[in-house]
Amino acid sequence: MIIKPKIRGFICTTSHPTGCAYGVDEQIALMRERGPIEGSKRALVLGCSGGYGLSSRIAAAFGCGAATVGVSFEKPPTERKPGTAGWYNNTAFDKAANDAGLYSKTFDGDAFSDEMKQQVVDTIKADLGDIDLLIYSLASPVRAHPKTGVLHRSAIKPLGETVRMKGVNVDKGDVTTVELEPADEEETANTVAVMGGEDWEFWVDALKEAGVLAEGFQTYAYTYIGSDLTWPLYWEGTLGQAKRDLDRARDEIADQICGIGGDARVAVLKGVVTQASSAIPILPLYIALLFQVMKERGEHEDCAAHIQRLFATQLYGNDGLRLDDDGRVRMDDLELADDVQEEVRRRWAEVTTESLPELGDLAGYNEDFLKIFGFGHAGVDYEAEVDPLSVG
Numbered sequence: 391m392i393i394k395p396k397i398r399g400f401i402c403t404t405s406h407p408t409g410c411a412y413g414v415d416e417q418i419a420l421m422r423e424r425g426p427i428e429g430s431k432r433a434l435v436l437g438c439s440g441g442y443g444l445s446s447r448i449a450a451a452f453g454c455g456a457a458t459v460g461v462s463f464e465k466p467p468t469e470r471k472p473g474t475a476g477w478y479n480n481t482a483f484d485k486a487a488n489d490a491g492l493y494s495k496t497f498d499g500d501a502f503s504d505e506m507k508q509q510v511v512d513t514i515k516a517d518l519g520d521i522d523l524l525i526y527s528l529a530s531p532v533r534a535h536p537k538t539g540v541l542h543r544s545a546i547k548p549l550g551e552t553v554r555m556k557g558v559n560v561d562k563g564d565v566t567t568v569e570l571e572p573a574d575e576e577e578t579a580n581t582v583a584v585m586g587g588e589d590w591e592f593w594v595d596a597l598k599e600a601g602v603l604a605e606g607f608q609t610y611a612y613t614y615i616g617s618d619l620t621w622p623l624y625w626e627g628t629l630g631q632a633k634r635d636l637d638r639a640r641d642e643i644a645d646q647i648c649g650i651g652g653d654a655r656v657a658v659l660k661g662v663v664t665q666a667s668s669a670i671p672i673l674p675l676y677i678a679l680l681f682q683v684m685k686e687r688g689e690h691e692d693c694a695a696h697i698q699r700l701f702a703t704q705l706y707g708n709d710g711l712r713l714d715d716d717g718r719v720r721m722d723d724l725e726l727a728d729d730v731q732e733e734v735r736r737r738w739a740e741v742t743t744e745s746l747p748e749l750g751d752l753a754g755y756n757e758d759f760l761k762i763f764g765f766g767h768a769g770v771d772y773e774a775e776v777d778p779l780s781v782g
Contacts, residue, residue, distance in 0.1 A: 393472055393776055395765045397561070400668040402475075402763040406772065407467075407780050409764025410478035411485075416767075417445060417694040418486055421452040424698055429454040429706035430523035432604070434510065436461050436501050436593065438483075439476025440762060441664035442612050443527035445697035447483065450523065453701055457493035457518055459510060461501045463530070467778040475763045481781045493517065501528055502589055504536045507596040514602045521602060523705075524609040526590045529666040533584040536592070542583040546670055547573035548627040555622060556738065558675040560668075560759070563752055565743045568671045573628045585632035587611065587639020594643050594654070607652040608705065609643065611636050614667075615658050615722065617731055619738055620676050629670070637716055655711070657700060657719040662693050663758035678750035679737045680725060685751060689724045692758070696721065 396403045433450040437443035438460030450456040462480060467473035480496045487494035495513055499506050514521055533542045550572055557568035573581070590611050597603050613633045616624055624630060636656050643654035661667065661677050668674065684690040691699065700721050704711055712720050724730065737749040746752055760766035 391775065391778065392773065393778070394772070395760055395763060401665070402760070402765070404763065405472050405475035405478060406764035406770070406776065407472065407478050407778060408776055409761075409767050409770045409772070410475050411482035411781060412767045412770050413761055413764060414444070414448070414479055414482040414486065417448045418452045420694050421448055421698055424453070424702070426455065427453040427702050427706050429701060430456040432457050432518045432521045433523040433525065434459045434461075434514070434521050434597075435525045435527065437527035437529060438462050438496065439464055439474075439480050441527070441529065441662075441666065442659060442693055442697060443525065444479055444483070445693040446525045446527060446701075448694065449697050449701045450525075451483075451487055451492050451494070452490070453698060454706070455492070456523070458487070458495075459513060459518070459521070460494075460496045461506060461510060462496070462498065463500055464498055466498075469779065472778040478764065478781065485781060500534065502530075502533045502536060504596075507593060511596055511600040511602060514597075515600065519602070520604040521597070522604040522607055524593065524597070524607070526593065526609065526611040528589070529664070530584065531669075533589070535583065542580040544581040544584040544632070545573050545577040545628055546581075546623070547571065547577060548623050549573060549578065549631070553622045553627075555672050556675055556741070557672045558678065558746065558752065560674050560752065560756060563743065563746060565675065565741055565746055570623060570671060578628050578631055581628040582632045582635050585629065586635030587637075588635070590636070591639045591642055594646060598646065603647065603650055603652065605650050607647060607650055609647075609652070609654045610657045610705065610719070611640065611655075613656050613658055613718070614661065616661055617676065617726065617734065619735060620672055623672055624670065637718070640717070655717065655719050657704070658714075658722050659700070660691065660696055660722045660725040662696065663755055663762070664693070665762055668759060674755060675741070675750070676734070676738070678746070678752045678755045679734050679741065680730075681754050682749065682751040683730055683733045683737070684724065685754070687730070689730075691724070
């Protein structure tokens with residue numbers, strides 16, 4: 391069949407096998423081009439199928455030469471319908487790792503469940519012995535709690551009062567006003583249950599209890615803080631409450647693994663286009679303006695370039711971690727530079743539907759969005775017939 395993008399809101403309901411494999415190969419090529427990193431040799435990546443999680447697995451494998459285990463929840467293809475982009479990404483990664491002589495094992499299922507944790511522990515014991523790195527990069531709107539059985543659903547809302555902010559219709563390019571009602575206490579608690587740090591703690595608990603954490607083990611959970619332009623909805627909203635819970639979990643985990651010389655950190659990353667960020671009202675407009683400013687300065691990074699810099703300069707750099715007052719690793723230094731934010735604020739105040747093409751990079755935003763699903767790569771023939779059951 392010939393597969394085209396079908397976009398519904400902030401979701402693309404199709405994905406392209408060849409395009410997804412092409413994107414994985416591009417990231418691998420970047421890691422190889424930037425040279426080896428003296429780092430992890432046995433890594434576990436939770437949320438490995440896309441965005442920063444996929445880039446982290448590629449950095450561990452093709453930057454550090456690590457054996458990797460990945461966990462994500464994806465839908466396989468059928469003869470009539472493509473699988474999810476993450477399914478194709480995982481399959482392409484496994485093939486590339488195998489071709490390079492690197493151990494790779496990918497689990498498809500609910501990472502929040504005790505059953506998945508046990509499967510991963512058993513595999514690490516049998517195949518690797520232990521792991522020296524855990525990357526926690528899960529992004530899910532729902533979580534079935536493994537202890538209580540309660541299904542929690544997150545809500546991306548402000549707190550306290552209704553928020554009215556600028557946004558953009560990414561399909562039409564219209565700059566609009568977004569109005570969002572505040573969350574109640576239950577919605578806030580559910581968002582923390584889904585996106586906070588409890589599951590990160592559960593994973594470290596399970597791995598430590600099983601004795602599969604190496605001496606000097608490190609774990610990092612990814613977060614985003616962003617500019618104060620987005621704080622009324624993001625950092626000061628339900629999402630911010632969940633992200634602050636990662637800091638709480640980090641302290642608990644760090645105490646738990648200090649006996650093996652381990653360390654736990656929250657890493658603050660830059661704003662990029664991911665399926666998760668596309669679902670957050672106001673972020674597409676902010677990211678479009680940010681992209682334009684950073685590209686004009688020659689400082690723009692996509693997921694792969696950003697994670698390669700994280701691994702090379704922070705996780706396994708020689709100059710120590712760049713930490714804020716709360717002990718978080720700050721990789722959003724280029725995004726939050728004073729001159730960058732000053733220019734983004736100026737454009738935010740001025741941007742209209744008519745001026746957006748000049749002030750922001752909505753075209754670049756949309757290009758990155760399509761690439762999440764394997765579309766928009768110049769090196770792929772999208773008019774060619776492709777078997778949805780194929781890989782690349």
